[in-house]
Amino acid sequence: SDRSIDMVLTDINMPEMDGLTLLNKIAEMDLILKAVVMSAYGDMDNIRTAMNRGAFDFLIKPIDLDDLEITIDKTLAFIGQTRTRQQELETARERLQYQAFYDSLTGLPNQSLFLDYIQQCLSQNRPFAILSLDVERYRLIKSSLGRTIGEQLLVEMVDRLRTCIPLNTTLSRTGSDEFAILLDNLSQTKDAHFIAESIHQSLSKPFVIEGEVISSTTRIGIAYSDMNYEQPADYLQAADTAMESAKKQGMGSTAFFDRQMHSVAIKRLQVEADLARAISTEELILHYQPIVSLADAKIVGFEALVRWQHPTRGLISPGEFISVAEQTGLIVSLGKWVLEEGIKHLSLWRSQFPYLSDLTVSINVSGLQLFTPDFIEILERLLQKYEVTGNILKLEITESILIDNAEAAKKVFEQLKQGNIQLCLDDFGTGYSSLAYLHNLPIDMLKIDRSFINSMLASQRNLRLVNAILNLTESLGLQAVAEGVETREQMQKLQELDCQFAQGHFFAKALPADAIIPLLEREVIIDS
Ligand code: C2E
Ligand code: CA
Ligand code: CA
Numbered sequence: 214s215d216r217s218i219d220m221v222l223t224d225i226n227m228p229e230m231d232g233l234t235l236l237n238k239i240a241e242m243d244l245i246l247k248a249v250v251m252s253a254y255g256d257m258d259n260i261r262t263a264m265n266r267g268a269f270d271f272l273i274k275p276i277d278l279d280d281l282e283i284t285i286d287k288t289l290a291f292i293g294q295t296r297t298r299q300q301e302l303e304t305a306r307e308r309l310q311y312q313a314f315y316d317s318l319t320g321l322p323n324q325s326l327f328l329d330y331i332q333q334c335l336s337q338n339r340p341f342a343i344l345s346l347d348v349e350r351y352r353l354i355k356s357s358l359g360r361t362i363g364e365q366l367l368v369e370m371v372d373r374l375r376t377c378i379p380l381n382t383t384l385s386r387t388g389s390d391e392f393a394i395l396l397d398n399l400s401q402t403k404d405a406h407f408i409a410e411s412i413h414q415s416l417s418k419p420f421v422i423e424g425e426v427i428s429s430t431t432r433i434g435i436a437y438s439d440m441n442y443e444q445p446a447d448y449l450q451a452a453d454t455a456m457e458s459a460k461k462q463g464m465g466s467t468a469f470f471d472r473q474m475h476s477v478a479i480k481r482l483q484v485e486a487d488l489a490r491a492i493s494t495e496e497l498i499l500h501y502q503p504i505v506s507l508a509d510a511k512i513v514g515f516e517a518l519v520r521w522q523h524p525t526r527g528l529i530s531p532g533e534f535i536s537v538a539e540q541t542g543l544i545v546s547l548g549k550w551v552l553e554e555g556i557k558h559l560s561l562w563r564s565q566f567p568y569l570s571d572l573t574v575s576i577n578v579s580g581l582q583l584f585t586p587d588f589i590e591i592l593e594r595l596l597q598k599y600e601v602t603g604n605i606l607k608l609e610i611t612e613s614i615l616i617d618n619a620e621a622a623k624k625v626f627e628q629l630k631q632g633n634i635q636l637c638l639d640d641f642g643t644g645y646s647s648l649a650y651l652h653n654l655p656i657d658m659l660k661i662d663r664s665f666i667n668s669m670l671a672s673q674r675n676l677r678l679v680n681a682i683l684n685l686t687e688s689l690g691l692q693a694v695a696e697g698v699e700t701r702e703q704m705q706k707l708q709e710l711d712c713q714f715a716q717g718h719f720f721a722k723a724l725p726a727d728a729i730i731p732l733l734e735r736e737v738i739i740d741s
Contacts, residue, residue: 220269220288221248225259233259236266245295247288251276316386318364319371324449327385327393331445334397334438341438342405344394345452346412346431349464351390352616358425365422366429377411393449402437409433409467417465432459436470454478484537487523492546496522499554500723503732504575504694504716507708512736514573514607516716517555518723519547539579548582553595556606558726560599566733575607575637580614584621589628596632603633609660611639615650623654630655637694642682651689659686663697666717670702683710 221239225232232250239246247269252259260271269288272280314326322330334341348370355363367386374384374392383395396402412433419428434456436448451470454477459468491497501515521529538544559574566572582588596603608629615622626636637658638650642665650656661682669676679695686693695707698717707715721732 218246220285220292221246222251222285223248224251225256225263233262233266236263236268240267245292245299247292249284249288319368319386321371321392322383322385324385324387324393327383327387327395328445328449330383330385330395330397331448334395335445339397339438340399340402341395341397342402343436343448343452344396344405344409344412345387345434345436345449345456346392346394347388347456348390348392349430349432351429354427354429356616358427362422362425362427366420366427369420369422370416370429373415374412377415378408387449391453393452405435405437406467406469409435413465413467430465432456432462432465433467434459434470435467440470440475451475451478481537484534485541485543488521488534488538488541488543488547491521491523492543492550496524497547497550497554498522498725499551499558500725501558501574501729502716502723503721504573504714505720507704507712507715512732513571513714514575514605515729516575516609516723517551517558517577519551519577535579539581542581544579545582545585548579549591552576552578552592556595556599556601558729559605560601562729562733563601563605565730566737568737569733571605572733573605573607573635575609577609577639580611580618583610583614583625584618588625589632592629592634593632603629604635607635607637607658609637609639612641612643612650615654619650619653626655640696642678651685651691656691658692658694660694660696661712663717666695666697666703666707667699670706676706679707679712680710683712687711 221235223232223235227235230238232252236248236250239248247267250260250263250268250271251274252263252271253274263271269291270284272284314323314329315321316323331341331343333339348367351363351366354366367390371384371386371392374394378384378394379396379401382401383397385393385395387393394408396405396408401408412431416429416431419426421427434452434454436451436455438448440448440451442448442451451474454474455468455470458474459466462468498520499517500520501517503512504514504516505511506513519531519535521531521534523529535544538547555574555576559572562572563570595601596606610622629636635657636655637660638656639660640662641659642662659682661679665675665679665682669679683693692714693712694714694716695703695712696716698704698707698715698719700719703717704715704719724732
């Protein structure tokens, strides 16, 4: 078994162990080591056996010294080559393994290795605490100052983080702008919040990178091992949940995962499991909220809003399950169902009320759904199936999905425009630099977010903002819908400001499809 043996030279007939048995042993011990066998002339059977057992070569006695030298050189060269190749393979394997478990930018363990470390604590019953932190405004920094500066920022942040945590503590990059720390001995665990505090302090000093002064704080969520979850990922998720709640407390804050978050998390898991079933068993239902023209109070269309008729929990609003659906990918099948249901009803109303030929249905489309490769194809097929033309279908897309995907979105939008489909930017005003998109994207309509409408009469600033958005849409030749109109005063103000369309509880809440028929009947009467 000694690796320092370079090769074996053996006779066949030997005391204690004969050469053929030795060959078997060598093959068991070391796949690379080779033997050269010496045998008397005419001993053909033995030679054949030796070759079968992996002998590299054989020499016939009496042995010629030149022959011996050549054979030894040849054998050593072969073994040497095999060893080198093996080492190269080993290095390549290590490199691959490294890439699978370490982040190439910072050299830190990635999320899967981090989860491994949590698993180790769990199996050894070692108490631990997890700190999850995210870099505030990282995406914004990256998109405004460039990728290189963004990455440099992360690297310098890691340096600072290291000074705040005990030596040999696992620090991991768990996402593009997320880090996690595993404190896995009791005294450290007790100090988790002190460590969080020192991280906040250390990061509060601005970074100077290539002459740019950047301040970027973090939010920290802390979770402890006493939650008795089974999966490592559940603990990391718990720390993330706490981090999300720290977001609400503002910059540079820390939050602990607590019982209440725990029950929210449990509920989420239930929703997740239930939702998959709900989509296939038709527990979903669409409600429709009228959109009215402010000039003449006529209904111009409806926004389809999904609800979940849960067998035990009753009607659940999308606020509770859309984000779960988005995180799990279920939104794609959910969205497909909504699309078909909405188009089906639009087609039905059209045939019942041919007089209202401009009636539209607006359907909310989530980013994930928009970017599935067969989205356009499915949509076209549905329009054909229900004999609906693209111009009366509106797709509502939130401004926020444009931040990371402006180019990809542009492509899809352009394809949709070829089918004459109308595009609305939803929740307008709540995103980042909204104006930049408007020139570039083929958009037809902006939906002014509810938060501006319900505060515009109390806040001069928001009133000016609504006014500015309306001027903007006019000058760009777009249409505008005010969302969430709840009072007559709001409606009147919007009329004064020349807003074209509105929706909200003041006009009607979202209603089941069969409640829409009487509304449309009334429209026809008013009109004729
Ligand atoms: P959204 O697209 O901004 O939809 C408008 C929301 O405001 C709806 O809530 C609607 O019921 C509510 N609303 C309408 N008028 C008023 C009002 O006067 N006052 C108040 N306080 N609220 C009003 P809903 O139905 O709970 O939907 C919430 C969000 O869920 C939607 O926001 C949308 O982002 C999402 N969503 C709903 N249906 C779908 C869907 O089919 N697919 C996708 N991807 N998302 C959906
Ligand atoms: Ca919407
Ligand atoms: Ca909206």
